[in-house]
Amino acid sequence: MPARDRWEAALAIAATPPEEAGLQQAFPAGSFDQVHYDGFGWHGQFTVTLLDASALNAPAGMTVDEARLAIRAAVCTTQNGSDSRVNFFLDTKPAPRLFGQPLTDGMVRDADCPPEVRPSRSPQLVPDGQSPIPLDLLRLAKAFLRYAVGASDSFPHWESVSMSLGGQAVVSIDDVAAALSNREMWRICPGDWQTFGAASCPVDLLAPIHQAVANDVPIAYSAQYGEVTCAPRRSGPPPTGRMVVLRPTSEWRTCASDFALTLVADDHGLLRSIDLALSNP
Incomplete structure (x- = not known):
């Protein structure tokens, strides 16, 4: 042609x-x-x-x-x-x-x-090997990843979900069920930030998942938060509570590709808050 x-x-x-x-x-x-x-x-x-x-x-x-x-x-x-x-x-x-x-x-x-x-392939989800996680948190991780890549329209969540970058609270979405169809809601930054790590504001919380899937990088899940390679100093404390942390597998945790997307849930596996940490080469 x-x-x-x-x-x-x-x-x-x-x-x-x-x-x-x-x-x-x-x-x-x-x-x-x-x-x-x-x-x-x-x-x-x-x-x-x-x-x-x-x-x-x-x-x-x-x-x-x-x-x-x-x-x-x-x-x-x-x-x-x-x-x-x-x-x-x-x-x-x-x-x-x-x-x-x-x-x-x-x-x-x-x-x-x-x-x-956006990629519609299913992410490769594998255990991190550090500690087992409850089944409801594993279900949350699977459902959130499917939503992230556009393979589903929802995941288990509270009515309100708070979002943060490196421990810095940014926004709380009060009616999550009504907002899920608008994926722009995942693009966040504090008003006075220009960048976060190597990413420009606003930062898409789902972007690391998209990129991992596009590059066939397996995503590891763990119940423990670990420091992200070459990440800037956190603005707040590490996430705590019942959580599942999504990261690239160990061989991909470099200054150019590491991240930690932390899903914090209630006692029933419903998402309450989400925090993203990014590497900064």
């Missing part, structure tokens, strides 16, 4: 209402010369090398809005559920534009991709 036809096919998909769009399917295999990922987890970025210069300028009759939709299709296809920035290159140099729309150093970060492009 000629390059222009591929991009026009992607445009048609991008213009579809989000609930019907399959943006991760916008480009068939071989649409790009190459696509690769530098780094790991949320600390990396995609580089897309275009086949030729045909996508730099807008085809005759393409409006600015249509061009932006086509770029959105390209970015959402490449990100496939991650929040990593996407850099477009042509002949080893950053692309100055796509469909006539200027780019800054060939880069696009936020294309407002619909949540259904």
Whole structure:
């Protein structure tokens, strides 16, 4: 398929209402010369090398809005559920534009991709080996991971759930059942923070799970909180109570990829609070 036809096919998909769009399917295999990922987890970025210069300028009759939709299709296809920035290159140099729309150093970060492009594969959940956890907490961990990757719509929870970053309380969601369909609620930061670890604000509490699943990294569960590799100093004490801590398995606990997502539950395995700690290379 000629390059222009591929991009026009992607445009048609991008213009579809989000609930019907399959943006991760916008480009068939071989649409790009190459696509690769530098780094790991949320600390990396995609580089897309275009086949030729045909996508730099807008085809005759393409409006600015249509061009932006086509770029959105390209970015959402490449990100496939991650929040990593996407850099477009042509002949080893950053692309100055796509469909006539200027780019800054060939880069696009936020294309407002619909949540259904996030990975839907089941996470690999394995015990950490430190201590057993009660069955209700294991059920919570499994249900939350399924929700995180878009495989289910809910998980066991209280009416109210508090959220924190590195021990710093940020927000409490009072009617969780009504809010679960809006996954933007997981993007949080205190008002005066610009970054948290190596992540920019707002920080998506679900992003480490998305990235682990996308990279086939098993997720270990434990009843004990452990220090995260290269994490910044916590703003508050470590989580306590009945909890299950989700982390990458030991071989992935590096300065570039470690995290700890702690789910604190009540006596019945209902989520009461959640805390995220991130590495900072």
